[in-house]
Amino acid sequence: MDIAKKGDWVRIYNIVLTSEERAPQVPDDTKKVSLEMWDKGFLLNDEAKIGDEVEVETYIGRKIKGKMVEINPQYKHNYGEYVPELSYIGRQLRSILEGGESNE
Amino acid sequence: MNKDMSYKAVNDRKNEIMKKAVGIDYGTFESKGIAFDYEGMMKKVGYTIDEIKEIEGRTGIGNTPVYELRNLTALARKFAPEGKGARIFVKDEAANPSGSYKARRAAASVYHAKKMGYKGVIAATSGNYGAAVASQAAMLGLKCIIVQECYDSEHKGQPEIVEKARKCEAYGAEVVQLTVGPELFYTFLVLLEETGYFNASLYTPFGIAGVETLGYEIAEQFKEKEGKFPDVVVATNAGGGNLTGTARGLIKAGATDTQVIGASVDLSGLHMASDKQFNKKSFTTGHTGFGIPFATWPDRSDVPRSAARPLRYMDRYVTVTQGEVFYITEALAQVEGLERGPAGNTSLAAAFSLAQELDKDKIIVVQETEYTGAGKHIQPQLSFAKDNGIKVVVGDPKDQVPGENIVLPKDPSYIKVNEIKLDKLKRSFIKNAIANNSDVDITEKDIKFLAEETRKDEEFVKSILDELGVKY
Numbered sequence: 001m002d003i004a005k006k007g008d009w010v011r012i013y014n015i016v017l018t019s020e021e022r023a024p025q026v027p028d029d030t031k032k033v034s035l036e037m038w039d040k041g042f043l044l045n046d047e048a049k050i051g052d053e054v055e056v057e058t059y060i061g062r063k064i065k066g067k068m069v070e071i072n073p074q075y076k077h078n079y080g081e082y083v084p085e086l087s088y089i090g091r092q093l094r095s096i097l098e099g100g101e102s103n104e
Numbered sequence: 105m106n107k108d109m110s111y112k113a114v115n116d117r118k119n120e121i122m123k124k125a126v127g128i129d130y131g132t133f134e135s136k137g138i139a140f141d142y143e144g145m146m147k148k149v150g151y152t153i154d155e156i157k158e159i160e161g162r163t164g165i166g167n168t169p170v171y172e173l174r175n176l177t178a179l180a181r182k183f184a185p186e187g188k189g190a191r192i193f194v195k196d197e198a199a200n201p202s203g204s205y206k207a208r209r210a211a212a213s214v215y216h217a218k219k220m221g222y223k224g225v226i227a228a229t230s231g232n233y234g235a236a237v238a239s240q241a242a243m244l245g246l247k248c249i250i251v252q253e254c255y256d257s258e259h260k261g262q263p264e265i266v267e268k269a270r271k272c273e274a275y276g277a278e279v280v281q282l283t284v285g286p287e288l289f290y291t292f293l294v295l296l297e298e299t300g301y302f303n304a305s306l307y308t309p310f311g312i313a314g315v316e317t318l319g320y321e322i323a324e325q326f327k328e329k330e331g332k333f334p335d336v337v338v339a340t341n342a343g344g345g346n347l348t349g350t351a352r353g354l355i356k357a358g359a360t361d362t363q364v365i366g367a368s369v370d371l372s373g374l375h376m377a378s379d380k381q382f383n384k385k386s387f388t389t390g391h392t393g394f395g396i397p398f399a400t401w402p403d404r405s406d407v408p409r410s411a412a413r414p415l416r417y418m419d420r421y422v423t424v425t426q427g428e429v430f431y432i433t434e435a436l437a438q439v440e441g442l443e444r445g446p447a448g449n450t451s452l453a454a455a456f457s458l459a460q461e462l463d464k465d466k467i468i469v470v471q472e473t474e475y476t477g478a479g480k481h482i483q484p485q486l487s488f489a490k491d492n493g494i495k496v497v498v499g500d501p502k503d504q505v506p507g508e509n510i511v512l513p514k515d516p517s518y519i520k521v522n523e524i525k526l527d528k529l530k531r532s533f534i535k536n537a538i539a540n541n542s543d544v545d546i547t548e549k550d551i552k553f554l555a556e557e558t559r560k561d562e563e564f565v566k567s568i569l570d571e572l573g574v575k576y
Binding site for chain 1: 110111175178179182224247248249254255257259261263266267270273276277278279280281282283284285286287290291298299375377378379380430431434435437438439478479481482483484485486487488490496497498512515516
């Protein structure tokens with residue numbers, strides 16, 4: 001589904017400052033790239049597809065423009081991959097507290 | 105009305121925008137030179153501790169429980185010299201409405217904004233403070249915008265910050281997410297100007313007065329339960345507000361002999377404004393990248409005069425490594441049954457080491473915890489670190505190199521704080537004060553002020569001035 005309709009909850013994108021417009025004090029690697037921005041809102045255009053310049057109304061009611069990059073934007077953060085390096089900690093602590101080596 | 109919205113033009117309007125957005129005329133407290141009337145500012149602009157208690161109480165903030173960490177204490181004693189190993193306690197600030205002590209910090213700001221008739225509040229923060237402001241705004245019926253530094257130029261976001269965005273949005277706030285760079289401040293100014301909302305800065309007297317209740321509560325709770333004030337309170341230190349507010353609260357409660365120790369995660373060598381290094385760190389706050397610059401020059405914040413001035417209150421300042429904080433976070437869950445966020449456990453890692461220096465009958469208090477969840481948890485944070493090329497190994501934390509590896513301590517005996525020489529920071533502070541006021545003649549008043557700011561005598565200040573070749 002790449003088409004959003006009026007009222008749909010979407011994520012928009014903008015470039016705030018281009019590489020040339022960046023502040024003098026930023027480190028070189030940062031100066032090489034633009035300052036970019038993401039925000040979310042309800043689509044005000046009748047219809048739009050991913051990549052279109054659109055206008056949205058943010059949750060608190062501001063109207064802003066930008067490139068539509070996602071429809072019904074998701075939170076994708078999670079608990080990550082299992083980190084086996086952590087596995088020893090609990091057993092180690094319990095064995096120290098119990099006053100000896102684990103004797104299994 | 106077509107205003108010039110260029111980077112330079114907006115920055116040039118900074119003072120005008122800020123004056124409207126915080127409603128404080130900082131000029132009132134200024135003198136010609138370096139000095140300004142800190143206590144006067146705190147008194148005039150802030151609220152009394154009783155007023156703050158009342159404000160915070162209305163939204164369920166504060167009176168958080170204190171836990172004695174008996175197993176971690178027992179563990180510390182296994183590695184401590186005979187007779188050493190203080191009792192370790194933690195103040196469970198995750199019990200606040202927004203999941204961290206930052207609720208205290210937001211309360212007075214949002215309350216004040218409402219009282220002054222502002223329609224909304226804005227805060228520039230990637231951390232728990234955003235969630236706190238959003239939560240308070242929801243309770244008081246104000247609109248809220250949070251501006252975050254969240255992604256690198258490959259659009260990879262720190263899991264902890266992405267989670268914070270989710271939490272802010274859960275409270276009905278608008279979250280503006282940016283890539284790395286100090287020009288976040290530009291976007292922040294543009295938004296303040298456009299909306300006319302209140303700048304819920306972390307660094308106004310409101311923000312710091314809000315934290316005073318934390319120190320005050322600790323003093324009262326220990327007096328009641330243990331019959332004495334704590335011997336040591338350890339506070340995680342970033343911008344300095346947590347430590348400043350807590351220390352002021354302790355003093356207001358009469359706990360003037362309690363030692364206040366700051367603790368930060370050592371991220372030395374990483375540049376905070378670097379796009380490439382942004383995702384090489386596993387801590388987005390509570391680290392030396394904020395701790396050192398803000399201690400040595402507090403007025404770099406988003407208000408003309410910061411109310412957070414940690415060198416006035418710090419008895420010692422120590423660092424711990426990322427690996428040590430991750431280890432102690434796992435330990436807190438595994439042997440104390442408390443699953444809390446890693447960033448809040450920075451001072452716990454420090455306390456575990458510091459307890460081993462103190463006699464058994466002493467009390468050491470870790471003054472905060474924070475909530476944990478997807479993204480904001482050792483598992484995803486370490487997983488993310490590995491994705492960004494960081495080696496995760498088990499060994500001696502002394503071998504850590506921030507941005508290259510994370511060393512989980514082989515066993516608890518490897519958790520050892522590193523001392524930061526406070527006098528060196530105090531010297532830097534004086535140097536910065538001079539550099540930022542190069543056009544003024546140093547007066548007796550300035551010397552007195554610098555002595556207060558660094559908690560040293562005037563002789564110390566004069567010796568640094570001599571060393572720097574500054575006339576007074």
